[in-house]
Amino acid sequence: MTTISQNLDAIKARITQAAVHAGRDPETVQLVTVSKTISAEVIGQAIDAGVTVLGENYIQEARTKFEQLAPLPVSWHFIGHLQTNKAKYAVRQFDLIHTVDSSRLAAAINREAAKIDKVQSILMQVNISQEATKSGIETENVETLAREIAQMDHLELKGLMTMPPFFNAPDRVRPFFRQLREIRDHFQKMDLPGVNLAELSMGMTGDFEVAIAEGATFVRIGTAIFGER
């Protein structure tokens, strides 16, 4: 066995354990294997080891790898900051875009998806920590953006994503994960037409177990699978 497949097995076991511990069905937590800076060759090994979902942060880097790996049966998720002028490539390559945080970006993705007759699945990135430097929409603007997206025929909003302000500090990030879940629950109760925020993308190598305890349905893990970047 390669190190990657051992790492992957260990992560899958920890995901299952965290879900069971939280009283959740492990099948409701999906692993997004984060492959930024990792070569196509090494990603190929990860796919051989059983990876089915890849997360990439940069469009240009992802395009190169996508061309090299294109025939392989793997789903690509975009998890980085997306510039409006790159929406076209994001729509062509990615099954889920985790980081929609403005109506301008949503409109650009909608436009590009319409051109290729696709309904693009997206998550809305929420800035819970209120830091000016972080991407994500402020909590108080989530409803307005959700209503706008619901009017866009080529977008399907599936949930929320967040990046907490600290890494590798599970107890400090827990309140941020909890808040994202509470926002999700609030909107599920409001039942806005065309808005279903079932998915929660939160948790990375240092804190995914806490994220699962707080309701994550996607965990985005790179370092624990590929090693330090």
Ligand SMILES: *Cc1c(COP(=O)(O)O)cnc(C)c1O
């Ligand atoms: C890099 C990255 C990850 C993975 O982080 P690790 O600590 O390597 O697991 C997850 N989400 C986003 C948005 C990232 O940029």
